[in-house]
Amino acid sequence: MSGRERITLVWLKRDLRLHDHVPLAEASRRCREGGRALAVYVRETGYWATDKASEDQWGFVAECLCDLASGLGKIGCNLLIAEATSAESVLEILFEQYEITELLCHQETGNGWTFDRDKRVMRLCREQGIPVVEFLQNGVLRGSKAPREKPAHQAFWRDWITAPQITKPEFWRNPSAIPSGIQTPDLSTSEIVLRQRGGECLALGLLESFLGERCLLHEGYRVEMGSPLHAHEVCSRLSPHLTWGSLSTKRAAQASMAREPRPSHGSMMHCNSFHRRLRWRDHFLQKFESLPWMEFRCINPARETLHGWDETFYARWANGMTGYPFVDACMRSLNETKWINFRARAMLVSFASYALNLDWRRFAPHLARTFLDYEPGIHYSQLQMQSGTTHGSPPRIYNPIKQSLEKDPEGEFIRRWVPELNDLDGSVLHLPTDHSRRGYPAAIVPPGSLWRIMRSNGPKNPKSAGKAALPQLELDLGN
Numbered sequence: 001m002s003g004r005e006r007i008t009l010v011w012l013k014r015d016l017r018l019h020d021h022v023p024l025a026e027a028s029r030r031c032r033e034g035g036r037a038l039a040v041y042v043r044e045t046g047y048w049a050t051d052k053a054s055e056d057q058w059g060f061v062a063e064c065l066c067d068l069a070s071g072l073g074k075i076g077c078n079l080l081i082a083e084a085t086s087a088e089s090v091l092e093i094l095f096e097q098y099e100i101t102e103l104l105c106h107q108e109t110g111n112g113w114t115f116d117r118d119k120r121v122m123r124l125c126r127e128q129g130i131p132v133v134e135f136l137q138n139g140v141l142r143g144s145k146a147p148r149e150k151p152a153h154q155a156f157w158r159d160w161i162t163a164p165q166i167t168k169p170e171f172w173r174n175p176s177a178i179p180s181g182i183q184t185p186d187l188s189t190s191e192i193v194l195r196q197r198g199g200e201c202l203a204l205g206l207l208e209s210f211l212g213e214r215c216l217l218h219e220g221y222r223v224e225m226g227s228p229l230h231a232h233e234v235c236s237r238l239s240p241h242l243t244w245g246s247l248s249t250k251r252a253a254q255a256s257m258a259r260e261p262r263p264s265h266g267s268m269m270h271c272n273s274f275h276r277r278l279r280w281r282d283h284f285l286q287k288f289e290s291l292p293w294m295e296f297r298c299i300n301p302a303r304e305t306l307h308g309w310d311e312t313f314y315a316r317w318a319n320g321m322t323g324y325p326f327v328d329a330c331m332r333s334l335n336e337t338k339w340i341n342f343r344a345r346a347m348l349v350s351f352a353s354y355a356l357n358l359d360w361r362r363f364a365p366h367l368a369r370t371f372l373d374y375e376p377g378i379h380y381s382q383l384q385m386q387s388g389t390t391h392g393s394p395p396r397i398y399n400p401i402k403q404s405l406e407k408d409p410e411g412e413f414i415r416r417w418v419p420e421l422n423d424l425d426g427s428v429l430h431l432p433t434d435h436s437r438r439g440y441p442a443a444i445v446p447p448g449s450l451w452r453i454m455r456s457n458g459p460k461n462p463k464s465a466g467k468a469a470l471p472q473l474e475l476d477l478g479n
C-alpha cells in the first residue's frame with residue numbers, strides 16, 4: 001500500500017469535448033463503481049513555442065477548454081488545466097501525489113513533436129508501472145494493425161464510422177485532495193478576433209446549421225466550396241473543431257448520414273460529398289500514421305531537390321505581396337481569418353512551389369501556424385501533392401489568373417482583401433499590372449512567362465511524374 005489515493009487519470013490532448021469521448025466515459029464508469037478520477041489537460045509550452053503553432057490556435061484551444069470545463073463542472077468534475085514545458089512533467093507530479101491505477105487517453109496522430117512526447121510519456125508510465133489505455137478517436141489504426149492498402153482502410157472505416165457513439169459522462173468523483181504544485185495557464189482570449197471560436201457547443205451549432213441550411217446556400221456546397229467568396233459560409237467550417245477534437249468525426253459523419261433526403265434541394269448530394277471528405281480525412285491521417293516522416297522528407301525521394309529557396313520571394317508570398325491580386329487576396333484573407341477553402345490552399349501552395357520555386361518544407365510552417373485547423377495528417381499529404389513531390393499522380397499546377405477569373409469573376413474577393421485595388425473593376429483586377437502608384441507591388445514573376453516558369457519548376461523527369469508533359473491549364477483534382 002502506497003498510502004496515496006487510488007485514481008483513474010484521463011489525459012486530454014486534441015479531444016476537447018464531452019460527447020463521444022471514450023476516456024471520459026470510462027472514467028465516469030469507474031467513478032460509478034466507487035472509484036475516483038482526475039481529468040487533466042497540459043498546455044505544453046514546448047509545443048506552443050514551435051514554428052507550427054500560434055496564439056490563434058491556442059486561443060481556440062483555450063475556448064474549447066473553458067467550454068469543456070463548464071460541461072464537466074455540471075457533473076461535478078474539476079478539470080485540471082496545467083501548464084508545463086511538456087506533459088510528462090505534470091504527469092510526474094501527479095504520479096507522486098496519487099496512485100494512478102490507469103492512464104486513459106486517445107491515440108493521437110500528431111506531428112513529430114507530439115509523437116516524441118507520446119513516446120516519452122509511454123516510457124515514463126512503463127517505468128512507473130502505470131497501465132496506459134489508448135482509445136481510437138479517429139478511424140485510424142496503429143502499428144501492425146494499420147491497414148496497408150486503401151480498400152482495407154475503407155472497409156475498416158465503414159465499420160468504425162457506423163459504430164455507436166459514446167454517451168457523455170454523467171457522474172464523477174474527484175480525488176479527495178486537489179493536486180498541488182501545478183502551474184496553470186492564462187485562458188483569457190481576445191474579445192475581437194476574425195478567426196473561428198472554439199468549443200463543443202459552437203461545433204454542434206455549426207454542424208446543425210451546415211447540414212440544415214448552409215450547405216444549400218447560393219449554388220450549394222458542392223459547387224461553392226471552390227469559391228473563396230462563398231466557401232466560408234457554405235462549407236461546414238468544422239475543420240478546427242475536428243482538429244482540436246471539440247467534435248468527433250464519427251458524430252459529424254453520423255449526423256450527415258441521418259439527414260432525410262429533401263429531393264427539391266438535393267441536400268443528400270451535399271451531405272454525401274461532406275461524408276466523403278470525412279472519409280478522406282481519416283484516409284490521410286492513416287497514411288500519416290504509417291509514414292510520419294512525410295513531415296520532413298519528400299514522399300518521392302527523387303524530388304528531394306526539386307525546389308529551392310528565396311527569402312524575398314517567401315516573404316512576399318507569406319504577406320500577400322506577390323503582385324498577383326487573387327493570390328494575394330487569398331493569402332491576406334487566410335492570414336486574417338485563419339481559414340481559406342481547399343482550392344485556394346492548393347493554389348497558394350502551387351504558386352509557392354512552381355511560380356516561386358520554394359521548397360514546401362520551408363514554407364509549410366507558415367501555413368501550419370496560420371491554419372486554425374492545422375492537422376498534420378492532411379497538411380503534409382496535401383502540401384506534397386500540391387508541390388509535386390509525391391509518387392504517381394500528375395503534378396497539380398494551378399494557373400492563378402484562370403483561378404481568379406473563374407472563382408472571383410467580378411473581383412469582389414480581390415477588392416475586399418486587396419484594398420489598394422478597391423476602386424478598380426473588370427479584367428484589370430485579375431491581371432498583375434503595374435499598380436505601384438497605388439502602393440501595390442509589381443508582379444513577383446513576369447506574367448508573360450508565368451506558365452513557362454511554373455512548368456520549368458515542375459518535375460524535371462516527367463516520366464517519373466506519371467505524365468509526359470505538364471498540361472496547359474491546371475489539373476483540377478481535389479475539391
Ligand SMILES: Cc1cc2nc3c(=O)[nH]c(=O)nc-3n(C[C@H](O)[C@H](O)[C@H](O)COP(=O)(O)OP(=O)(O)OC[C@H]3O[C@@H](n4cnc5c(N)ncnc54)[C@H](O)[C@@H]3O)c2cc1C
Nearest residue numbers: 235236237238239277280281342345346373374375379382
Ligand atoms: C495545401 C493544403 C493544406 C491543407 N491542410 C489542412 C489542414 O491542416 N487541416 C485540415 O483540416 N484540412 C486541410 N486541408 C484540406 C481542406 O482544405 C480543409 O479540410 C477544408 O478547407 C476545411 O474546411 P471545412 O471544414 O469547411 O471543410 P468541408 O468541405 O466542410 O469538409 C469537411 C471536413 O472534411 C475534411 N476534409 C475536407 N477536405 C479534405 C481533403 N481534401 N482532404 C482531407 N480531408 C478533408 C476536413 O476535416 C473538413 O473539416 C488542406 C488542403 C490543402 C490543399
